[in-house]
Amino acid sequence: MLSKKQAKIFFLGGTILFMLIFIGMSVHSLMVGIPKNTNDSEINDQVKLGKQLWDKNNCMGCHTIMGEGAYYAPELTRVYTRRGEAYIQAVLTAPEGWGFRGRKMVKYDFTEEEVAGLMAFLKWMDKTDLNGFPPEPSLPAPLQ
Amino acid sequence: MKYTSQKIAYHFFALSMLLLVLQIIYGFIMGFAHMGYDVLHDIIPFNAAVTIHKNLLVVWILSGFMGAAYYIIPDESDNELWSVPIAKLQFWSFAIVGVVAVAGFHVGWWEGRKFLEIPRPLDYLVAGNVILFLVIILMTLLKGKQQTTTAWVLTMGLVFAALLYLPGMIYFDNLSVDSFFRWWVVHLWVEGVWELIMGGILSYLLIKITGVDREVIEKWLYVVVGLTFLSGILGTGHHYYYTGGPDYWLMIGGIFSAMEPLAFLAMTIFAVQMYRKGNKKHPNKLALYWTLNTAIVSFLGAGLLGLAHTLPGVNLYTHGTLITAMHGHLAFWGAYASLIFAIISYSMPLMTGRNIFDNRIGHLAFWCSNIGMVAMTAAFAAAGIAQVYLERIAGYEFMVVANELHAHFFVLILAATLFTTGIVLYIVNFFKFGMPTDEALQTEDQFEALKTA
Structure with missing residues (x-):
């Protein structure tokens, strides 16, 4: 024993x-x-600024990125490819705060430099290798 | 109660109850927002509510751990607490830092890092406060007439919890590295050293309530905490599957995460077996219920529901969905909230001299909160499964799916109402005890005869 x-x-x-x-x-x-x-060598000053803004504004409090965060707003790991630059710019600079299908985003007063920083951060994130995350949908698109 | 200095625990327990109520209020704000009623958006946006909800959880559990340590360590080391005035200073500074942090979250004073949102200047105060706490505990233990395994396991859990807070205070430009170290804190807390604290408190409660010989309980305590670390340390790997880490974490994290439920199962068997071996004569049935609840529900919430989504192939689809909220709620409830409720239920009669051991309110509180939490878990599960299929497998847009989940959040709010009823009843019982008193000294002696050889 x-x-x-x-x-x-x-x-x-x-x-x-x-x-x-x-x-x-x-x-x-x-x-x-x-x-x-994560292509660490590509983290330039703009990406760093974007990361600081990401933390400072607690974007993780609504969104997920790399699958981490809250579950109130869309996953942003591949948002740069999924939505494109113009759409993201419109979200970040919406004068009354972005609202989409009934859910509201906090209104931010980002400067042009800050918007560019966040874009650079999301673009850097877009290219990271996350072992297959987020997965591609396995079902075919529904019939319209 | 053996020593008057143990009364300081009451302050921490009362603070825990207050913060728990606040945590629940912010939970309701989030539940309604998910249902489409984000009416407080301009005052308390979702990211503030979620941050406050999660941080209040951490702080009220820590407050409960501190109260438990202040009650248990003098008893186990057979010595008055090293310094009651410093312990009071530690309590008030802890409470003030907590209040400042919560107030700050309302105005965006935070670091947007899940679970570690407390801003850097307050981090230093937290660290200073915890050092003060540890000095008091260690001095009490080292100057004591005896040093038991239970006391050492509890103390080491607290020391390592403090040390592991440090990696979370370093800033990294690379989000992936930032996340890597964030899990050193969060995972190695809740699936590592917090389980040492849990094992220590559980062991103390089992020794007291079941009357089983200390040597037997402490031997199995080593086995349980050994299994915890054997699986839990490399189990951290399940947080590194899809966050930029190398792909070997898929295999290592998968294997060791699959073993994590064994540690919780061992905890369950440990507690139930000790109860069965015991003489079942201790009159404090409420403390016994909460103690066994900790052991059983932690296995279900942390062990089984954790396993349900930590296998890499499953986690690829469930990672970052409401499935995590499902697991998180029952896990924290079983492993840590129930544990704090158990030590409060055990110690309050002994600190106040009021023998509220087995009353109707206490039992109602137990069943309402447990059934409510299980129902909340089921609502999260339904919402999470629907989200995974619609968003991850069928490829629908996030908000299209979110708007389909309103009914699940309605059920969640109903379940949360039952849960809250249980919590309110528990707090009613808590206040029925009144304040601790020196007249309650040595009340525990009446239970000494219950010891089983």
Whole structure:
């Protein structure tokens, strides 16, 4: 029968072993995997500004990006391809705040530079390799 | 209650109850917004409501953990709390930082990073506050007449929870790296070190309520927390499937996430077996109900519903949908909310001397809140499954789908009303205890005879 000491060794040994493996995999992910998948070298000042605005305005509080955030507004990982530049610009600069099919977006007073930053950020995000996310719909389009 | 200094726990428990009520109010605001009634949009936009809802959850649970530690550690280490005045200072500074953070969220003072929205200057205050808390706990433990496994597991859980807050305070330009470290905090908290805290509190409650020998309970505590880390650390990988990480996380995260329910199952078997081995004579039935509820519902919410969508092939479609909300609500309810309710139910009679052990309001609170939460989970599940099929599989536009989900949110609000009724009844019971008193000292001695060899 398992003794308390053996149980303690199982806990401490298992924890230390798996923590070391996790740290090793994390280092590899941060040094090699993520920079490659996300085109880290393409993060210029405009993208950085866009990321700062993304955080500052808590866009994640309604939208998801890379599938992370709240579930109140559309997923934005591939929005640059899906909607195109003109549509995104219209959303970001709507004078009364964007509203779509009954749901309202907070009104923002972005400057031209800030709009360009957010666009650059979404364009950078558009090109990231997320292991197949978001998935392509597997059903054919419904008959109209 | 063995020591007068344990009374400080009451402050933290009362704060927990207050913040829980606020959390529920903001939950209702979000539920109505999802139904199309975003009437408070100009005052409390959705991103403010969701941030407040989630952060209040974290803060009230942490407040409950702190209260639990202030109650348990003096008892376990056989020593008065190291410093009651500093503990009071820690409480008020914690409460003030919490209030400032919530007020700030209303005016957009935040970092838009899910669960870690508290702005940087307040982060430093949180860190300082937690250090103060840990100093009090560690000094109490180290100066105590004894140092039990239960006390050490609980304390180490609190220490590592504090340490893991630090990676979340670093800013990264790359969103993917930012997310990577955000999960070091959030995942390694709720599916890692918070489970140490949970194991410590659960172990303490089982020792007290079932009367089973401490050595037996603590031995299995090691096994349970061992399984937690064995699966939970690499289980972090399920957050790295689709956020820019290498594809090996799909396999590693998938395998270890699939093992995570085993840790919760072990927790369930652990608690139920200890109850069965015990003498079942302890009169505090409400504390027993909440203790067993923690062990059972955490397995269902965190374990099974987590498994339901962490396999990579499934998660590709469910990631970033209301399925996550389904899992999250029952998981937090089972693993952490019930646990706080259990320690409050156990400790309040001993701090106040009022033996509210088995009353009708307490039982109604238990059943209303549990049935309400299960129904809420079912409503989220229905909405989430519909969303996955319509949006991810059939390819309909997000808002077209969102407008089809109003009926599910109506059911959610009905279920949440039943849940809230349970919570209100629990709080009514909480206030019926009155304030802690020194006259309640040594009231626990009457239960010493219940110990089972």
